[in-house]
Amino acid sequence: MENLLRTGIREAVRSLYGKDASDDQLQIQKTRKEFEGDLTLVAFPLASLSQRSPEKTAGEIGEYLAAHLDAVSGYNVIKGFLNVTIAPAEWARTLQEISGVTRYGFMVPGPEAETVVIEYSSPNTNKPLHLGHIRNNLLGFSLSRICEAAGNNVIRTNIVNDRGIHICKSMVAWQKFANGATPATTGKKGDHFVGDYYVLFEKQLREEAEKLIAAGATPEEARDNAPLMQEARRMLVKWEAGDPDTVSLWQMMNSWVYEGFDVTYRALGVEFDKIYYESDTYKVGKEIVLRSLGEGHLVRRDDGSVWIDLTADKLDQKLLLRSDGTAVYMTQDLGTAVIRYNDYHFNRHIYVVGNEQNYHFQVLALTLLRMGYDWAGGLHHFSYGMVELPEGKMKSREGKVVDADDLIAEMTETATVMSQELGKLGGYNETEKRNICRQIGLGALKYYILKVDPRKNMTFNPAESIDFNGNTGPFIQYTYARIRSVMKKAGETGVKAANETVGGVIPNLKEVSVIKLLNDFPALVREAATGMSPALIANYCYELAREFNQFYHDFTILGESDEMLRSFRLRLSEMTGKVLESGLWLLGIEAPERM
């Protein structure tokens, strides 16, 4: 519709003023609610072409359009704005057109489609997932679906930080204090089980350190010299040396954690195509660094440590290998990137990682480029903001973290209570009830997190997140369920949306509003992919649901006696349902048939 108008205006300008308007002189936008019309041409930029005032220009173009374009049924000029009214019948034809499109809004990857690797989640194996990971997982997974919908080949990937001092701490504590307990003997979820020993380690360490401080040590010395800490370090050295007992303990405890993570991932509904482990990739990283050193891209200091000098790019010098030859964080990320490129030859690689690591990813991409890996130009850091609580930042040291599993359980529980109170669960068996409440609880949680611009820090207010009214996931799910209910009833009574008649209706204002939104969907998906913003999809779904609910409230669908109109409204509802379902799908939110 917009393109139609665009060419029309271009013709008008040529015919009226004998000049060609450039793309950025043709500013078309949606007409604001308080004015009459559908699309608005901003005439200010054209005034220089027409040599007339913006008002006069707008008026002349409006007159031309009304005379030459069938789709244009009227216009008005306010200041320098030309508000064009599209004939309502034109919108009916639009509905007919888009409802014939298979997988509306989703592009099929063509031969020239890009391969996009998306890394998200990236947990440490010493403790369970928390609220921060939830934002990461939801953003990453949603983004992966959005990129797919925009016509890319997407590889979902995860990097598990399975080695290092943190897991050694849990291992030491388990060895000393567990008496052979396992998740199986205690009935505890594996990641929580291992996390408990990490916490226990820190607690015992604190006690040891306090004794040393009392004996005159500085806090730093105390932590460093405490027997437990030294034991953890010995453990790490043994691990790196490949000591069989240590390695098998490490494998056992990590396997417990993975079992736990799997449960959480399944509950969240996120998936991966390929999982990488840092215990594999750090070695490749070291090789790459050493090779690059040989090629003269890096510098070795007297103490043997290896650095890259990025001062020419206004960054600092960055350590790539310690003086003892061991790898740092950057080393393994270099390795992981190279392995992934060899695996997939991606065009783009998106890292979904918090904004605290902005600097790290700048350095990562630059370093790879310096080393001669040109594909590193396709590395993007999808940097999202922190999640804070109403009382401030989450602090794992003080136990002020929101556990992922707890949160999911609470949301589901709230949904169950709420559904019961509203009497929504009649006619369901237990399995169905549980499933529907799970869908709603998770829908609320996911939407609450995804509706916020990813770049911004956000406040997670527990009381607000379980609200199911207004701008929430359940509101959108509810709208979808309502539509399904209508469709079901239509099927039962044999009413059908006859496509050939849909385009012949003159829709009312509310109906036009809905169609306009439906018409926006494909462009919005592309925009969300380019801008890497699930929030765009979320807010669109809300707007569409709200607009549809108004229509639903004001007009009857199945009760309409005019057959053509009833058919049209049914098709409008069906299409809205499809788009809502697609939008929710892109957010990783399930759309319940009934609620």
Add this chain to the structure above:
RNA sequence: GGUUCCGUAGCUCAGUUGGAUAGAGCAACAGCCUUCUAAGCUGUGGGUCGAGCGUUCGAGUCGCUCCGGAAUCACCA
């Protein structure tokens, strides 16, 4: 201190490449179920878009300065 990001209604957030009188939800108050699902719909009140200067026909949006907050600048990850 350097770099980056953020600041919009009491609270949580939208606000397209600069466009008209800055929008939702929550909370508060007042209405609407004999009807396709009231997890809905309608209405009322609520703003110095952190402050100032500049660019522009036009600035919440762009530039500069300042104020406030966050992150980062590790032989941590």
